[in-house]
Amino acid sequence: MNIEEFRKKIDENGIKEVFNESVKISKERQKDVNAFVTIMDSFEKSSSLSKISNIPYALKDNFSTKGILTTASSNMLKDYIPVYDSTVYKKLKESGAILLGKTTLDELAMGGTGTTGHTGIVRNPIDTTRSISGSSSGSAAAVRMGVCPFAIGSDTGDSVRKPASYAGIVGFKPTYGRISRFGLFAFASSLDTVGIMATSVKDVAIVTDILKGKDENDMTSLDNDDEIYENLIEKDVKGLKLAYIEEICDEDNNKEIFNKIITSCETLGMTVEKVNMDKKLLEAVFAAYRTISCAETTSNNANLSGILFGPRAKGSTPDEIIFNSRTEGFSELIKRRFIMGSYVLRRENQEKLYLNACKIRRLIVDKTNEIFNKYDAIILPTTKDIAPKLEQEKEIINDKFSVLENHLDIANFGGYPSITIPSFEKDGMPLGVSIMCNIKKDALTLNIAHKLFEKLRGEENV
Amino acid sequence: MYNVTIGLEIHCELKTNSKVFSTGKNEYNDEANVNLSPVDLGFPGVLPVLNKEAVRKAILVSCALNSKISNKTKFDRKNYFYPDLPKGYQITQSREPFGTNGYLMIHVGEKEKKVLIHDLHLEEDTASLDHFNDYSLLNFNRAGVPLIEIVTEPCLNSSEEAISFLEELRNVIRYTGASDARSDRGEMRCDVNISLSKDETLGTKVEMKNINSFYNVKEAIEYEIKRQSELLDKGEKILQETRRFDSTDKKTYSMRSKVDSIDYKYFPEPNIPVLEIEEEYIKEIKDSLPKLPFERVKEYIEKYNLSRKDANTLVKEKEISDYFEKTISLGCSPKLVSNWITTKILGYLNKENIKINEFYLKEEYLHELISLIENEEITSQQAKEVFDYCLLEKKTPKEITKEKNIKASSNxxxxxxxxxxxxxxxxxxxxxxxxxxxxxxxxxxxxxxxxxxxxxxxxxxxxxxxxxxxx
Known part of the structure; x- marks a missing residue:
């Protein structure tokens, strides 16, 4: 259900009825889907005239909400109640949107499987034997369950786009800095981006219009672009030039579907050409991502030491207290990442590991920029296949050198806007297609995505 | 005898309204834990926002130290765990600091010396810790206070040179207005690196951390010279290590050796974009620099024939030195003005515990008073009386001489x-x-x-x- 349909329902039945129904369904599905860490039990009616006024939404549980439990799905923060509002939450509140709940994520937004949160596994609401991936697992599930027309996530590698794709909804990662990160619990600051999930590109554009803009609390936030994305999505896309990267598409399990999408693009008047990228470089995406993100996260989460934040363990010296608190507080997976991050930053390793990873990142971005010199956008399948069965998940995440499973990270490397929209279904499960444009071309990204989204939906209905 | 080589690292807190990366108030002497923001405490999700005034002051001091100013300055993270560091990392500068390759001219006794400055960088202070028997208390008022760190080259050769440098540096910083640089309030702290050797090559470096007064810096250096000399005399090796100076027994104690040295895992701070500093801005700051004490002392001695002692006394505070210069610019004999300041005025300020800007006799009035003497309208003896009356009755020298009919008998x-x-x-x-x-x-x-x-x-x-x- 999209924003407009929610609005209609609210007009017919009243806000209270609609909110209560969403709460009811959310609670009912906690058992099999587990989308939420916190479901709100009350709301404040807003007199705002914005497009999302009194519309319920879900917020990933790593956005700071004053007075409302914010756990980042980690035992370390299981009782943490923030004292300040994130910019995103503040803007949504000011626009009158109604917080339905805080959604489950992979612990501290690391992981990408939806299975590592401290409150348990998140399942795909379409088929609960399947993964929804992560880390914005609960946000994707909430939108898919229809309890809210949009949800907010965060995307460091693919954390909004991948779960959106598995849930058959739209997931948008805008240009780095387009939306303030102030109050978003940092995973890897140079990659972290606030993302939006909804059932249509139009709704994504509406919410992005509300959230974007310069924030004096975030030095990396971009200056206002003074565009209203919602008004620009209908622009004619005729003549736009798209490219797909052959080395990535080679791995696609559903080539015939991707070919159908290309045909749709061409019907819209866009051209789609094949480009090539060094396979070795693409294979290094995963390693570079791991290295950089682990390095940053080990530092970003050093505040969770049991001194000010996190349960304080016993110990006879400050060092011991910090050591024991962190040992007891974090899951094994998180500790592994911290150790990795710490390892690559060590004096003797930094040059070879961390700095080399930064160099690879630069090379990939340079190469991608070259493509953007000639093309308006890059179009690629979002994932190799439909959402895997949960028991297969282990296998999938070990698929480290799959260039198709890791290409979404490129958008975070370069700060590019990237969106996934649902394309066709296979075995009753959705597949997604991704559009990525050069930095600051958020409007163009949404424009292409919207046109293609409408086109594909038209074809589906035929 | 050994060649002594000393390098200093000086931390100095900047005087700004708010902290270096947050809107928290920069005033840590208030009641504990009142001047802080979520950013200072490292709450999950907070981001640093660079304080423009702290940037200006860091550049200002860099300019005063004749440094090359980076036009693309960057910040880095220094990672380590300690309870006084809420984020678990300190934002500092390791790759592209504000100023590099500077120098400061100092007087060591009658001689001049050029002290080379490796770099000046901007960072944040930690919380302060008070240790008690079985617990410690944290005060986060100081967390995030802007701090400049000034690193000299290893180019000082005695405790006397080190102290002369520190005094000159403190004066320079005060002249720029960047900080009050009061070591008694912890606003200025010093790490000392020292090595001894028989020849021109540098010996093994020993570091002494966080010495909180110039006097202790002197004591620590002298103790180390003695300790290391004795070891070398016996043919023993100096260990590369970090030592702690104990001000009660004036000795240094080993804290940790080189092998245990902390790896701070520096990496670029991702939340602060590269800061581009325009030439015009640098020029603007350079132009705003006041004449610095070294130059003033030189001028007072060479141009005004003052004694080194008086010149040094006059430049100790910029406001006093400015008062001196303004008064002579009105047309008084420098020698007379200097005498009046160093004897009567400083004594009075001291007794009343006030600053020169609160002093009733402005430069014009001192000029008026001295002119009365120079024109033989009153005698020096009478002038002292007039001076006292002026301050007592808050009247100008002319008013006093008129009212009290004080005049030199020229009959x-x-x-x-x-x-x-x-x-x-x-x-x-x-x-x-x-x-x-x-x-x-x-x-x-x-x-x-x-x-x-x-x-x-x-x-x-x-x-x-x-x-x-x-x-």
């Missing part, structure tokens, strides 16, 4: 009468004088002054006295 007849009287009353002294005891003249003039109650012009009195004695 020759009256003065001649006094001279005659003194000659009459002191036949023996006059005899002595005539027999060659020339200093008796001063006594006689003194007597004239006494009879005139200080109103006589001593020069004139001397003139008349000489005339009579020689006639």
């Amino acid at each position: 020759n007849e009256e003065l001649q009468n006094i001279v005659n009287k003194v000659i009459e009353e002191n036949p023996e002294v006059i005899n002595d004088y005539k027999n060659g005891k020339e200093r008796m003249l001063d006594y006689l003039v003194g007597q004239v002054m006494k009879y005139s109650k200080g109103t006589a012009n001593p020069i004139k009195a001397k003139e008349l006295m000489l005339k009579d004695l020689n006639s």
Whole structure:
């Protein structure tokens, strides 16, 4: 259900009825889907005239909400109640949107499987034997369950786009800095981006219009672009030039579907050409991502030491207290990442590991920029296949050198806007297609995505 | 004897309204834990926002230290766990600091020395810790206070040079207005690196951390020179290590050796974009720099013939030095102004515990007072009286002399009468004088002054006295 349909329902039945129904369904599905860490039990009616006024939404549980439990799905923060509002939450509140709940994520937004949160596994609401991936697992599930027309996530590698794709909804990662990160619990600051999930590109554009803009609390936030994305999505896309990267598409399990999408693009008047990228470089995406993100996260989460934040363990010296608190507080997976991050930053390793990873990142971005010199956008399948069965998940995440499973990270490397929209279904499960444009071309990204989204939906209905 | 090589790392807190990366108030002497924001405490999700005033002041001091100013400055993270570091990392600069390759000219006794500055960078202070028997208390007021770290090259060769440098540096920082640089309030702290060697090569470096007063820096250096010399004399090796100076017994103690040295895992701070500093801005700051104490001392000695001691006294505080310069610019003898400041004025300020800008006698009035003396309208003796009245009654020297009818007696007849009287009353002294005891003249003039109650012009009195004695 999209924003407009929610609005209609609210007009017919009243806000209270609609909110209560969403709460009811959310609670009912906690058992099999587990989308939420916190479901709100009350709301404040807003007199705002914005497009999302009194519309319920879900917020990933790593956005700071004053007075409302914010756990980042980690035992370390299981009782943490923030004292300040994130910019995103503040803007949504000011626009009158109604917080339905805080959604489950992979612990501290690391992981990408939806299975590592401290409150348990998140399942795909379409088929609960399947993964929804992560880390914005609960946000994707909430939108898919229809309890809210949009949800907010965060995307460091693919954390909004991948779960959106598995849930058959739209997931948008805008240009780095387009939306303030102030109050978003940092995973890897140079990659972290606030993302939006909804059932249509139009709704994504509406919410992005509300959230974007310069924030004096975030030095990396971009200056206002003074565009209203919602008004620009209908622009004619005729003549736009798209490219797909052959080395990535080679791995696609559903080539015939991707070919159908290309045909749709061409019907819209866009051209789609094949480009090539060094396979070795693409294979290094995963390693570079791991290295950089682990390095940053080990530092970003050093505040969770049991001194000010996190349960304080016993110990006879400050060092011991910090050591024991962190040992007891974090899951094994998180500790592994911290150790990795710490390892690559060590004096003797930094040059070879961390700095080399930064160099690879630069090379990939340079190469991608070259493509953007000639093309308006890059179009690629979002994932190799439909959402895997949960028991297969282990296998999938070990698929480290799959260039198709890791290409979404490129958008975070370069700060590019990237969106996934649902394309066709296979075995009753959705597949997604991704559009990525050069930095600051958020409007163009949404424009292409919207046109293609409408086109594909038209074809589906035929 | 060994060659001593010393390098210093000085931390100095900047005077700004808010902290370096947050809107928290920069005032850590208030009640504990009141001046802080979520950013200072490292709450999950917070981001640093660079304080523009701290940036300006870091550049200002860099300029005062004749440094090359980076036009693309960057910040880095220094990672380590300690309870006084809420985020678990400190934002600092390791790759592209504000200033590099600077120097500071200092006076060491009568000699000049150029002290080379490796770099100046901006960072954040930690919380302060108070240790008790079985617990410690944290005060986060200091967390996030802007701090500049100034690193010298290893180019100092004695405790005397180190202290001269620190004093000069403190003065320079105060002149720029970047900080009060008071070590008694912890605003200025110093790490000392020291090595001894027989020849020109550098010996093994020993580091002493966080010494909180210049006096202790001196003690620590001297103790280390002694300790290391004794070891070297015995043919033993110096360990590369970090030592702690204990101010109670004035000795240093080993904290950790090189092998245990902390790896801070520096990496670029991702939340602060590269800061581009325009040439124009740098020029603007350079132009705003006041004349610095080294230059002033030189000028006072060479141009105004003041003693080094007086020159040093005058430049100790910029406001005093400015007061001096302004008064002489109004047309007074530098020597007289200097005397008035170093004796009467500083004494008065000290006694009243006020600053020169709270002092009633502005430069114009001191000029007025000195002019009265120079024009022989009042005597120096009277001037002191006028000075006291001015401060007491908050009136200008002219008003006081008018109201109290204070004036030098220039009436020759009256003065001649006094001279005659003194000659009459002191036949023996006059005899002595005539027999060659020339200093008796001063006594006689003194007597004239006494009879005139200080109103006589001593020069004139001397003139008349000489005339009579020689006639």
